[in-house]
Amino acid sequence: MAKKFSKKAPVASTPRVDLPAKSAKPKGSAKTKDRVLITGAAGFLGSHLCDRFLKEGYHVIGMDNLITGSLKNIEHLFHREDFEFYHHDVSKFVHVPGELKYILHFASPASPIDYEKIPIQTLKVGSLGTHNLLGLARVKKARILVASTSEVYGDPKVHPQNESYWGHVNPVGKRSMYDEAKRFQEAITMAYHHYHGLETRMVRIFNTYGPRMRLNDGRVVPAFMGQALRGEDLTIFGKGDQTRSFCYVDDLIEGIYRLLLSNYAGPVNVGNPKEITIKQFAEEILKLTGTKQKLIYKPLPSDDPMQRQPDITLAKKLLKWEPKVDRAEGMRRTYAYFKGLTKKELNEKEHFSFEKYARK
Numbered sequence: 001m002a003k004k005f006s007k008k009a010p011v012a013s014t015p016r017v018d019l020p021a022k023s024a025k026p027k028g029s030a031k032t033k034d035r036v037l038i039t040g041a042a043g044f045l046g047s048h049l050c051d052r053f054l055k056e057g058y059h060v061i062g063m064d065n066l067i068t069g070s071l072k073n074i075e076h077l078f079h080r081e082d083f084e085f086y087h088h089d090v091s092k093f094v095h096v097p098g099e100l101k102y103i104l105h106f107a108s109p110a111s112p113i114d115y116e117k118i119p120i121q122t123l124k125v126g127s128l129g130t131h132n133l134l135g136l137a138r139v140k141k142a143r144i145l146v147a148s149t150s151e152v153y154g155d156p157k158v159h160p161q162n163e164s165y166w167g168h169v170n171p172v173g174k175r176s177m178y179d180e181a182k183r184f185q186e187a188i189t190m191a192y193h194h195y196h197g198l199e200t201r202m203v204r205i206f207n208t209y210g211p212r213m214r215l216n217d218g219r220v221v222p223a224f225m226g227q228a229l230r231g232e233d234l235t236i237f238g239k240g241d242q243t244r245s246f247c248y249v250d251d252l253i254e255g256i257y258r259l260l261l262s263n264y265a266g267p268v269n270v271g272n273p274k275e276i277t278i279k280q281f282a283e284e285i286l287k288l289t290g291t292k293q294k295l296i297y298k299p300l301p302s303d304d305p306m307q308r309q310p311d312i313t314l315a316k317k318l319l320k321w322e323p324k325v326d327r328a329e330g331m332r333r334t335y336a337y338f339k340g341l342t343k344k345e346l347n348e349k350e351h352f353s354f355e356k357y358a359r360k
Protein backbone atom coordinates (compact mmCIF):
# COMPACT_ATOMS: atom_id res chain seq x y z
CA MET A 1 0.00 0.00 0.00
CA ALA A 2 2.68 2.47 1.07
CA LYS A 3 4.54 1.65 -2.11
CA LYS A 4 1.74 2.98 -4.24
CA PHE A 5 2.30 6.39 -2.70
CA SER A 6 6.07 6.39 -3.25
CA LYS A 7 7.51 9.33 -5.09
CA LYS A 8 8.50 6.94 -7.85
CA ALA A 9 4.88 5.99 -8.54
CA PRO A 10 3.89 6.92 -12.11
CA VAL A 11 2.00 10.14 -12.44
CA ALA A 12 0.17 8.78 -15.45
CA SER A 13 -2.99 8.02 -13.47
CA THR A 14 -3.48 11.75 -12.89
CA PRO A 15 -2.84 13.30 -16.31
CA ARG A 16 -1.91 16.91 -16.13
CA VAL A 17 -3.76 19.19 -18.50
CA ASP A 18 -1.38 20.93 -20.87
CA LEU A 19 -1.39 24.55 -20.00
CA PRO A 20 0.29 27.34 -21.92
CA ALA A 21 4.07 27.45 -21.34
CA LYS A 22 5.09 29.29 -18.20
CA SER A 23 7.91 31.74 -17.87
CA ALA A 24 11.02 30.74 -15.92
CA LYS A 25 10.90 31.18 -12.12
CA PRO A 26 12.27 34.53 -11.00
CA LYS A 27 15.72 34.16 -9.48
CA GLY A 28 16.10 34.57 -5.75
CA SER A 29 12.35 34.21 -5.16
CA ALA A 30 11.06 33.90 -1.60
CA LYS A 31 10.62 30.59 0.26
CA THR A 32 8.72 27.76 -1.44
CA LYS A 33 5.01 28.24 -1.18
CA ASP A 34 2.81 25.88 0.83
CA ARG A 35 0.84 23.63 -1.51
CA VAL A 36 -2.87 23.03 -1.38
CA LEU A 37 -4.92 20.51 -3.37
CA ILE A 38 -8.47 21.57 -4.27
CA THR A 39 -10.74 18.94 -5.78
CA GLY A 40 -13.72 20.12 -7.81
CA ALA A 41 -11.49 23.05 -8.77
CA ALA A 42 -13.38 23.82 -11.99
CA GLY A 43 -16.72 23.98 -10.22
CA PHE A 44 -18.55 26.89 -8.66
CA LEU A 45 -17.11 26.73 -5.14
CA GLY A 46 -13.83 25.03 -6.10
CA SER A 47 -12.89 27.80 -8.52
CA HIS A 48 -13.57 30.50 -5.91
CA LEU A 49 -11.43 28.54 -3.44
CA CYS A 50 -8.58 28.44 -5.98
CA ASP A 51 -8.77 32.23 -6.28
CA ARG A 52 -8.77 32.66 -2.52
CA PHE A 53 -5.82 30.36 -1.80
CA LEU A 54 -3.77 31.95 -4.58
CA LYS A 55 -4.54 35.33 -3.07
CA GLU A 56 -3.34 34.04 0.30
CA GLY A 57 0.00 33.07 -1.28
CA TYR A 58 -0.38 29.30 -1.68
CA HIS A 59 0.63 27.13 -4.60
CA VAL A 60 -2.69 25.68 -5.77
CA ILE A 61 -3.18 22.30 -7.41
CA GLY A 62 -6.65 22.04 -8.87
CA MET A 63 -8.22 18.70 -9.75
CA ASP A 64 -11.50 18.02 -11.54
CA ASN A 65 -12.98 15.40 -13.87
CA LEU A 66 -14.96 18.18 -15.61
CA ILE A 67 -18.28 16.30 -15.63
CA THR A 68 -20.13 19.24 -14.13
CA GLY A 69 -17.24 21.68 -13.75
CA SER A 70 -15.96 23.93 -16.52
CA LEU A 71 -12.42 25.03 -17.39
CA LYS A 72 -13.91 28.43 -18.10
CA ASN A 73 -14.14 28.97 -14.34
CA ILE A 74 -10.36 28.68 -13.95
CA GLU A 75 -8.98 29.73 -17.32
CA HIS A 76 -7.92 33.06 -15.80
CA LEU A 77 -5.44 31.08 -13.66
CA PHE A 78 -3.73 29.07 -16.38
CA HIS A 79 -0.91 31.53 -16.95
CA ARG A 80 0.17 31.47 -13.32
CA GLU A 81 3.32 29.83 -11.97
CA ASP A 82 1.59 29.02 -8.72
CA PHE A 83 -1.34 27.13 -10.26
CA GLU A 84 -1.54 23.73 -11.88
CA PHE A 85 -4.44 21.58 -12.94
CA TYR A 86 -5.02 17.83 -13.14
CA HIS A 87 -7.90 16.40 -15.16
CA HIS A 88 -8.72 13.47 -12.92
CA ASP A 89 -11.64 11.65 -11.31
CA VAL A 90 -10.90 11.40 -7.58
CA SER A 91 -13.03 8.25 -7.29
CA LYS A 92 -9.97 6.59 -8.79
CA PHE A 93 -6.59 6.41 -7.07
CA VAL A 94 -5.20 9.91 -6.55
CA HIS A 95 -1.54 10.73 -6.77
CA VAL A 96 -0.03 14.18 -6.49
CA PRO A 97 3.74 14.58 -6.54
CA GLY A 98 5.42 16.66 -3.84
CA GLU A 99 4.25 17.96 -0.50
CA LEU A 100 0.77 19.09 0.45
CA LYS A 101 -0.19 21.21 3.42
CA TYR A 102 -3.93 21.19 2.89
CA ILE A 103 -6.50 19.25 0.89
CA LEU A 104 -9.97 20.66 0.25
CA HIS A 105 -12.37 18.08 -1.12
CA PHE A 106 -15.07 19.90 -3.11
CA ALA A 107 -15.57 17.50 -6.00
CA SER A 108 -19.21 16.42 -6.36
CA PRO A 109 -22.26 17.08 -8.45
CA ALA A 110 -24.20 19.44 -6.22
CA SER A 111 -27.59 20.15 -7.74
CA PRO A 112 -30.61 17.84 -7.46
CA ILE A 113 -30.98 17.42 -11.23
CA ASP A 114 -27.27 16.67 -11.65
CA TYR A 115 -27.11 14.01 -9.02
CA GLU A 116 -30.29 12.41 -10.26
CA LYS A 117 -28.71 12.16 -13.74
CA ILE A 118 -25.41 10.80 -12.46
CA PRO A 119 -26.31 8.99 -9.25
CA ILE A 120 -23.46 6.46 -9.25
CA GLN A 121 -20.76 9.08 -9.80
CA THR A 122 -22.32 11.15 -7.03
CA LEU A 123 -22.15 8.22 -4.62
CA LYS A 124 -18.63 7.34 -5.71
CA VAL A 125 -17.12 10.77 -5.36
CA GLY A 126 -18.57 11.20 -1.86
CA SER A 127 -17.46 7.76 -0.71
CA LEU A 128 -14.55 6.33 -2.76
CA GLY A 129 -13.32 9.82 -3.64
CA THR A 130 -13.31 10.89 -0.01
CA HIS A 131 -11.54 7.66 0.97
CA ASN A 132 -8.81 8.26 -1.62
CA LEU A 133 -8.28 11.82 -0.43
CA LEU A 134 -8.17 10.82 3.23
CA GLY A 135 -5.50 8.28 2.27
CA LEU A 136 -3.59 10.95 0.39
CA ALA A 137 -3.87 13.31 3.38
CA ARG A 138 -2.34 10.65 5.63
CA VAL A 139 0.59 10.04 3.31
CA LYS A 140 1.23 13.75 2.84
CA LYS A 141 0.59 14.55 6.53
CA ALA A 142 -1.83 17.15 5.25
CA ARG A 143 -4.89 18.63 6.93
CA ILE A 144 -8.06 17.87 4.99
CA LEU A 145 -11.32 19.81 4.84
CA VAL A 146 -14.32 18.07 3.30
CA ALA A 147 -17.36 19.79 1.83
CA SER A 148 -20.46 18.49 3.53
CA THR A 149 -23.92 19.90 3.16
CA SER A 150 -27.18 20.95 4.76
CA GLU A 151 -28.60 17.91 2.92
CA VAL A 152 -27.28 15.75 5.78
CA TYR A 153 -30.27 17.16 7.70
CA GLY A 154 -32.66 15.94 4.95
CA ASP A 155 -36.18 17.37 5.28
CA PRO A 156 -35.50 18.64 8.79
CA LYS A 157 -37.83 18.32 11.73
CA VAL A 158 -35.74 20.77 13.76
CA HIS A 159 -35.62 24.42 12.76
CA PRO A 160 -33.21 26.13 12.37
CA GLN A 161 -30.72 23.30 11.97
CA ASN A 162 -27.78 23.14 14.33
CA GLU A 163 -24.88 20.70 14.17
CA SER A 164 -26.19 18.44 16.90
CA TYR A 165 -29.33 17.58 14.91
CA TRP A 166 -28.97 14.15 13.27
CA GLY A 167 -31.31 14.83 10.40
CA HIS A 168 -34.31 13.31 8.65
CA VAL A 169 -33.12 11.68 5.46
CA ASN A 170 -34.88 9.22 3.18
CA PRO A 171 -32.13 6.65 2.47
CA VAL A 172 -33.78 5.48 -0.77
CA GLY A 173 -35.32 8.78 -1.90
CA LYS A 174 -34.63 11.01 -4.87
CA ARG A 175 -31.82 12.84 -3.12
CA SER A 176 -30.41 9.84 -1.31
CA MET A 177 -27.41 9.40 -3.63
CA TYR A 178 -26.16 12.83 -2.55
CA ASP A 179 -27.41 12.94 1.03
CA GLU A 180 -26.14 9.49 1.95
CA ALA A 181 -22.82 9.93 0.15
CA LYS A 182 -22.27 13.08 2.17
CA ARG A 183 -23.32 11.37 5.40
CA PHE A 184 -20.90 8.56 4.64
CA GLN A 185 -18.26 11.18 3.88
CA GLU A 186 -18.72 12.68 7.33
CA ALA A 187 -18.54 9.25 8.96
CA ILE A 188 -15.34 8.16 7.21
CA THR A 189 -13.72 11.54 7.80
CA MET A 190 -14.49 11.25 11.52
CA ALA A 191 -13.14 7.67 11.52
CA TYR A 192 -9.85 8.84 9.99
CA HIS A 193 -9.68 11.58 12.58
CA HIS A 194 -10.27 9.25 15.53
CA TYR A 195 -8.49 6.14 14.27
CA HIS A 196 -5.53 7.66 12.44
CA GLY A 197 -5.35 11.00 14.24
CA LEU A 198 -5.71 12.79 10.91
CA GLU A 199 -6.33 16.53 11.04
CA THR A 200 -9.81 16.89 9.55
CA ARG A 201 -12.32 19.71 9.10
CA MET A 202 -15.92 19.49 7.92
CA VAL A 203 -18.08 22.27 6.58
CA ARG A 204 -21.85 21.85 6.22
CA ILE A 205 -22.66 24.18 3.38
CA PHE A 206 -26.12 25.72 3.03
CA ASN A 207 -27.54 27.11 -0.23
CA THR A 208 -24.86 29.30 -1.75
CA TYR A 209 -25.05 31.47 -4.87
CA GLY A 210 -22.88 33.77 -6.92
CA PRO A 211 -20.94 34.13 -10.16
CA ARG A 212 -19.86 30.87 -11.89
CA MET A 213 -22.92 28.84 -10.96
CA ARG A 214 -23.79 26.73 -13.95
CA LEU A 215 -26.74 28.29 -15.74
CA ASN A 216 -28.52 24.98 -16.35
CA ASP A 217 -27.70 23.10 -13.19
CA GLY A 218 -31.36 23.30 -12.18
CA ARG A 219 -30.80 25.13 -8.93
CA VAL A 220 -33.16 27.91 -8.15
CA VAL A 221 -30.82 30.91 -8.48
CA PRO A 222 -29.48 30.17 -11.99
CA ALA A 223 -32.88 28.76 -13.01
CA PHE A 224 -34.72 31.99 -12.19
CA MET A 225 -31.96 34.23 -13.57
CA GLY A 226 -31.78 32.27 -16.82
CA GLN A 227 -35.56 32.34 -17.20
CA ALA A 228 -35.67 36.09 -16.57
CA LEU A 229 -32.89 36.73 -19.09
CA ARG A 230 -34.52 34.55 -21.76
CA GLY A 231 -37.91 36.16 -21.19
CA GLU A 232 -39.49 32.95 -19.88
CA ASP A 233 -41.88 32.61 -16.97
CA LEU A 234 -40.29 31.71 -13.63
CA THR A 235 -41.07 28.14 -12.55
CA ILE A 236 -41.99 27.73 -8.91
CA PHE A 237 -42.02 24.15 -7.67
CA GLY A 238 -44.94 23.41 -5.36
CA LYS A 239 -46.72 26.41 -3.85
CA GLY A 240 -43.43 28.18 -3.28
CA ASP A 241 -43.94 28.16 0.48
CA GLN A 242 -40.81 26.06 1.05
CA THR A 243 -37.96 28.11 2.47
CA ARG A 244 -34.25 28.43 1.81
CA SER A 245 -31.53 30.71 3.21
CA PHE A 246 -29.09 31.96 0.57
CA CYS A 247 -25.45 32.75 1.25
CA TYR A 248 -23.28 34.79 -1.10
CA VAL A 249 -20.22 32.88 -2.27
CA ASP A 250 -17.61 35.31 -0.87
CA ASP A 251 -19.06 34.92 2.62
CA LEU A 252 -19.00 31.15 2.33
CA ILE A 253 -15.38 31.08 1.14
CA GLU A 254 -14.35 33.27 4.08
CA GLY A 255 -16.07 30.87 6.49
CA ILE A 256 -14.36 27.86 4.90
CA TYR A 257 -10.96 29.53 5.02
CA ARG A 258 -11.36 30.29 8.71
CA LEU A 259 -12.60 26.79 9.45
CA LEU A 260 -9.59 25.23 7.75
CA LEU A 261 -7.27 27.27 9.96
CA SER A 262 -9.26 26.53 13.12
CA ASN A 263 -8.61 23.57 15.38
CA TYR A 264 -12.13 22.10 15.31
CA ALA A 265 -12.69 18.68 13.74
CA GLY A 266 -16.48 18.41 14.06
CA PRO A 267 -19.00 19.58 11.48
CA VAL A 268 -19.67 23.32 11.27
CA ASN A 269 -22.63 24.97 9.53
CA VAL A 270 -21.64 27.79 7.19
CA GLY A 271 -24.46 29.68 5.54
CA ASN A 272 -26.61 32.76 5.75
CA PRO A 273 -29.50 32.44 8.23
CA LYS A 274 -31.75 34.96 6.40
CA GLU A 275 -34.64 32.73 5.41
CA ILE A 276 -37.10 33.39 2.59
CA THR A 277 -39.86 31.44 0.82
CA ILE A 278 -39.20 30.46 -2.78
CA LYS A 279 -42.22 32.51 -3.90
CA GLN A 280 -40.89 35.66 -2.19
CA PHE A 281 -37.53 34.92 -3.72
CA ALA A 282 -39.01 34.65 -7.22
CA GLU A 283 -40.73 38.02 -6.70
CA GLU A 284 -37.38 39.54 -5.71
CA ILE A 285 -35.84 38.22 -8.92
CA LEU A 286 -38.67 39.68 -11.02
CA LYS A 287 -38.03 43.05 -9.39
CA LEU A 288 -34.24 42.85 -9.76
CA THR A 289 -34.33 41.84 -13.41
CA GLY A 290 -37.24 44.11 -14.35
CA THR A 291 -38.81 41.28 -16.33
CA LYS A 292 -42.51 41.31 -17.16
CA GLN A 293 -42.76 37.52 -16.94
CA LYS A 294 -45.18 35.65 -14.70
CA LEU A 295 -44.66 33.09 -11.97
CA ILE A 296 -45.88 29.64 -13.01
CA TYR A 297 -46.30 26.61 -10.77
CA LYS A 298 -44.94 23.09 -11.30
CA PRO A 299 -45.18 20.02 -9.06
CA LEU A 300 -42.85 19.93 -6.09
CA PRO A 301 -40.20 17.21 -6.59
CA SER A 302 -40.36 14.47 -3.95
CA ASP A 303 -38.12 14.81 -0.90
CA ASP A 304 -37.68 18.53 -1.57
CA PRO A 305 -37.04 19.90 1.94
CA MET A 306 -39.81 22.26 3.15
CA GLN A 307 -37.58 24.47 5.20
CA ARG A 308 -33.92 25.16 5.62
CA GLN A 309 -32.08 27.66 7.77
CA PRO A 310 -28.65 27.29 9.31
CA ASP A 311 -28.06 27.90 12.98
CA ILE A 312 -24.62 29.52 12.81
CA THR A 313 -24.03 30.01 16.53
CA LEU A 314 -21.05 27.64 16.41
CA ALA A 315 -19.41 29.31 13.39
CA LYS A 316 -19.85 32.72 14.97
CA LYS A 317 -18.18 31.61 18.19
CA LEU A 318 -15.48 29.39 16.73
CA LEU A 319 -14.54 31.31 13.60
CA LYS A 320 -15.61 34.83 14.53
CA TRP A 321 -17.47 34.69 11.26
CA GLU A 322 -20.85 35.74 9.98
CA PRO A 323 -22.12 36.64 6.51
CA LYS A 324 -21.61 40.23 5.40
CA VAL A 325 -23.18 40.45 1.93
CA ASP A 326 -26.95 40.90 2.01
CA ARG A 327 -29.17 39.21 -0.54
CA ALA A 328 -29.93 42.37 -2.52
CA GLU A 329 -26.23 43.08 -3.06
CA GLY A 330 -25.31 39.43 -3.68
CA MET A 331 -28.10 39.01 -6.22
CA ARG A 332 -27.04 42.19 -8.04
CA ARG A 333 -23.50 40.81 -8.40
CA THR A 334 -24.82 37.43 -9.49
CA TYR A 335 -27.20 38.95 -12.03
CA ALA A 336 -24.31 41.00 -13.47
CA TYR A 337 -22.46 37.71 -14.03
CA PHE A 338 -25.36 35.98 -15.77
CA LYS A 339 -26.02 39.07 -17.90
CA GLY A 340 -22.45 38.75 -19.13
CA LEU A 341 -23.09 35.32 -20.68
CA THR A 342 -23.31 35.15 -24.45
CA LYS A 343 -26.64 34.57 -26.17
CA LYS A 344 -25.43 31.11 -27.16
CA GLU A 345 -24.55 30.23 -23.55
CA LEU A 346 -27.88 31.56 -22.37
CA ASN A 347 -29.80 29.36 -24.78
CA GLU A 348 -27.76 26.21 -24.35
CA LYS A 349 -30.07 23.63 -22.84
CA GLU A 350 -27.34 21.63 -21.21
CA HIS A 351 -23.68 22.21 -20.83
CA PHE A 352 -22.24 19.33 -19.03
CA SER A 353 -21.08 16.10 -20.53
CA PHE A 354 -22.52 13.50 -18.18
CA GLU A 355 -23.57 11.15 -21.01
CA LYS A 356 -19.91 10.49 -21.63
CA TYR A 357 -19.52 9.18 -18.10
CA ALA A 358 -22.97 7.81 -17.35
CA ARG A 359 -22.26 4.25 -18.47
CA LYS A 360 -18.90 3.88 -16.76
Ligand code: UDP
Nearest residue numbers: 112218219220221223235236237242278304
Ligand atom coordinates in the same frame (compact mmCIF):
# COMPACT_ATOMS: atom_id res chain seq x y z
N1 UDP B 1 -37.06 25.50 -7.22
C1 UDP B 1 -38.10 26.13 -7.87
N2 UDP B 1 -37.99 26.39 -9.21
C2 UDP B 1 -36.90 26.05 -9.94
C3 UDP B 1 -35.82 25.43 -9.29
C4 UDP B 1 -35.93 25.15 -7.92
O1 UDP B 1 -39.12 26.46 -7.24
O2 UDP B 1 -36.89 26.31 -11.16
C5 UDP B 1 -37.16 25.22 -5.77
C6 UDP B 1 -36.82 23.79 -5.37
O3 UDP B 1 -37.94 22.96 -5.48
C7 UDP B 1 -36.38 23.98 -3.93
C8 UDP B 1 -35.75 25.38 -3.91
O4 UDP B 1 -36.21 26.02 -5.10
O5 UDP B 1 -37.46 23.95 -3.05
C9 UDP B 1 -34.24 25.36 -3.93
O6 UDP B 1 -33.83 24.45 -4.92
P1 UDP B 1 -32.33 24.20 -5.34
O7 UDP B 1 -32.38 23.19 -6.43
O8 UDP B 1 -31.67 25.50 -5.61
O9 UDP B 1 -31.59 23.58 -4.08
P2 UDP B 1 -32.01 22.68 -2.82
O10 UDP B 1 -31.97 23.65 -1.70
O11 UDP B 1 -33.39 22.11 -3.01
O12 UDP B 1 -30.98 21.64 -2.76
